[in-house]
Amino acid sequence: MAEAIINGLSGLVVGFQVLATDWRNAVMLIVGFVLLYLGIKKDCEPLLLVPIGFGCILVNIPLADVMSEEGFIRVIYNAGIATELFPLLIFIGIGAMTDFGPVLAQPSTFLLGAAGQFGIFLTLLLALALGFEQLEAVSIGIIGACDGPTAIYVTSKFAPHLLGAVSVAAYSYMSLVPIIQPPIMRFLTTKKERETLMKPVAKPVSKTTKLLFPLVITILGGLIAPKGLPLLGTIMLGNLMKESGVVARLTKASENEIANVTTLFLGLCIGATMVGSAFVRAETLIILCLGFLAICLDTVCGVCFGKVMRLATGGKFNPLIGAAGISAFPMAARVVQKEGQKWNKKSYLLMHAMGANAGGQIGSVIAAAVMLSVLAGMGIIR
Amino acid sequence: MDNVTFGITMLICGMGGTILTLWIMSLVMALLGRMFPEKPEKKEA
Numbered sequence: 001m002a003e004a005i006i007n008g009l010s011g012l013v014v015g016f017q018v019l020a021t022d023w024r025n026a027v028m029l030i031v032g033f034v035l036l037y038l039g040i041k042k043d044c045e046p047l048l049l050v051p052i053g054f055g056c057i058l059v060n061i062p063l064a065d066v067m068s069e070e071g072f073i074r075v076i077y078n079a080g081i082a083t084e085l086f087p088l089l090i091f092i093g094i095g096a097m098t099d100f101g102p103v104l105a106q107p108s109t110f111l112l113g114a115a116g117q118f119g120i121f122l123t124l125l126l127a128l129a130l131g132f133e134q135l136e137a138v139s140i141g142i143i144g145a146c147d148g149p150t151a152i153y154v155t156s157k158f159a160p161h162l163l164g165a166v167s168v169a170a171y172s173y174m175s176l177v178p179i180i181q182p183p184i185m186r187f188l189t190t191k192k193e194r195e196t197l198m199k200p201v202a203k204p205v206s207k208t209t210k211l212l213f214p215l216v217i218t219i220l221g222g223l224i225a226p227k228g229l230p231l232l233g234t235i236m237l238g239n240l241m242k243e244s245g246v247v248a249r250l251t252k253a254s255e256n257e258i259a260n261v262t263t264l265f266l267g268l269c270i271g272a273t274m275v276g277s278a279f280v281r282a283e284t285l286i287i288l289c290l291g292f293l294a295i296c297l298d299t300v301c302g303v304c305f306g307k308v309m310r311l312a313t314g315g316k317f318n319p320l321i322g323a324a325g326i327s328a329f330p331m332a333a334r335v336v337q338k339e340g341q342k343w344n345k346k347s348y349l350l351m352h353a354m355g356a357n358a359g360g361q362i363g364s365v366i367a368a369a370v371m372l373s374v375l376a377g378m379g380i381i382r
Numbered sequence: 383m384d385n386v387t388f389g390i391t392m393l394i395c396g397m398g399g400t401i402l403t404l405w406i407m408s409l410v411m412a413l414l415g416r417m418f419p420e421k422p423e424k425k426e427a
Contacts, residue, residue: 104415114401121393129387138392208418209411216410224403267397363404370399374392378383 002356018062024276025042025060031274032056035168038093044175046146048267052168055271066272073272076265081156081163086266087149087236093259094149094361095238096251098329100213102355104205109325111351113359114307116325117367119144119297123290130286134212134380135159140287143170144294145364146177147327152266153231154368164273165284169291177295177328181335184299185323194343196318201351207243211280214240221366227376228369235365299324302356324353327364333357 019025034051039049055073058066066073080086103109124141132140135158142154143166150171155163173180186194214236222229241251273279306322320340324332332354340349375381 104411107411107415110404110411111401114404117400118397121397122390124396125389128389134383134385134388137389203415205415206418206420209414212414212418213411216414217407220407220410224406225399275416330396359404362407363400366403366407367396367400370403371388371392371396372394374399377395378388378391380383382387 015062015064022062022276024280025062026276028060028274028276028281029057032060032135034273035046035271038172044173047263048171048270049175051264051267052171052271052274055268056164056266056274058268059272059275067275073268077269077272080162080262080265081152082157084153084156084230086134086262086269087153087156088230089262090149090266091231091234091365092238092254093256093262095214095240096242096254097237097259098235098239098242098358098361099135100239100358100362101210102201102351103206103358104213105201105203106211106352106355109355110359110362111323112302112305112309112322112325112356113363114325114366115355116298116302116327117145117358117363118301119294119299120367120371122297122301123294126293127290129346130290133159134346136162138375139166140290140372141294142166142286142368143173143291144298144321145327145368146170146174146298146332146360147364147368148174150327150364150368152267152270161278162274162287164270164279164289165287167270168274169288170331173291173295174331176332177326178335180292180295180339181299181323182330182339182364184296185303185320185336185339187301188303189307189319191343193307193319194340195347196310196315197344197347198316198318198321198349201355210243211240214243217362221369225366225369225373227372227381228365232363232369235361248315295326299323302326302360310339317334318347318349318352321349321352321356325363326357327360329357329361331355332360 035049035053038044039046060316065071120141124137129136139159140154142151148170218236221232241247253331254363302322306319310317324336336353337350340347
């Protein structure tokens with residue numbers, strides 16, 4: 001009788017015993033709290049960091065088995081991450097929320113969106129040099145897309161064991177864009193360049209053009225990079241629904257209910273990949289550093305391309321706009337506007353920067369799509 | 383395939399492909415903008 005009671009009671013303390021034997025779980029519990037703190041107190045991407053942080057705490061409580069074969073998070077993971085479904089559902093919502101009008105008013109800003117993707121490929125090279133395997137390097141490089149769903153889509157496909165580190169890096173650095181970008185922008189430009197005034201974008205875009213945009217981009221992008229069509233197709237589907245104006249209920253559901261539910265599950269699953277034994281490694285720290293570098297390189301290349309455009313236009317282009325050619329929409333555009341006004345009170349760069357930023361949104365998806373198709377072309381993936 | 387070949391191929395084809403694709407898209411969108419310009423609203427009599 002006494003033995004049975006002692007055995008029964010030991011079942012209540014075994015969790016503490018296991019936690020005490022593996023310090024990595026304890027470290028990850030602290031990481032979970034830090035992520036929750038950043039999300040709740042610092043307002044850094046709270047929609048993602050809160051479920052990620054909580055998922056991280058759940059998975060690091062010993063013996064709870066939330067990620068075992070029958071665990072409830074594993075069921076969600078298998079349904080939405082392993083199948084790559086969640087990032088695509090999020091993309092429909094992003095397409096429904098994004099106004100591509102500014103980039104359509106100035107199609108040349110598409111090119112700024114391309115320059116903002118250089119970081120992906122340069123980081124890929126660095127990751128290879130540091131000894132990561134080829135598909136791991138691709139997944140690390142994609143942090144430079146500055147686009148959470150794209151990073152998750154690519155990583156869950158090629159390096160699922162890195163999903164936690166890559167996702168946390170992608171979302172954390174995205175929220176740090178207002179801190180990361182301005183010093184780089186100032187370092188690479190002269191005072192005169194930063195003060196350049198630009199004419200307002202006054203060119204209106206017809207409804208027909210806005211309607212044809214998602215269709216043309218889907219077909220063209222799909223033909224060039226078919227492997228990335230799920231990414232491109234879903235974002236464009238969302239945008240077509242928004243611009244058509246005839247499926248308001250679907251548009252609303254995509255940008256609210258579907259996006260919200262998917263974000264919750266996605267965050268929880270990402271957090272649940274951050275189990276101590278797999279996450280507390282030097283490799284994770286290197287990935288976080290490379291992710292930071294990727295976003296810095298995106299900004300550097302964007303601003304440098306802005307300088308090229310300034311040369312091409314005879315000094316009429318403000319190179320700060322180049323920094324907006326990344327996918328962090330509309331945060332990067334706001335950073336450019338704020339920085340521009342800091343140097344010239346009459347400067348109003350927002351609409352130009354929004355064009356570059358929308359170009360960056362498409363650019364990141366195209367870069368991932370091109371990457372997948374090049375990998376397929378080389379026979380590395382099917 | 384060795385890492386150097388892989389990395390350089392990804393840099394050239396990946397970045398080149400991205401720039402080329404977005405450049406083509408910008409041309410097509412500029413063309414669409416010209417084909418379907420925004421018409422000013424007719425004033426009511």
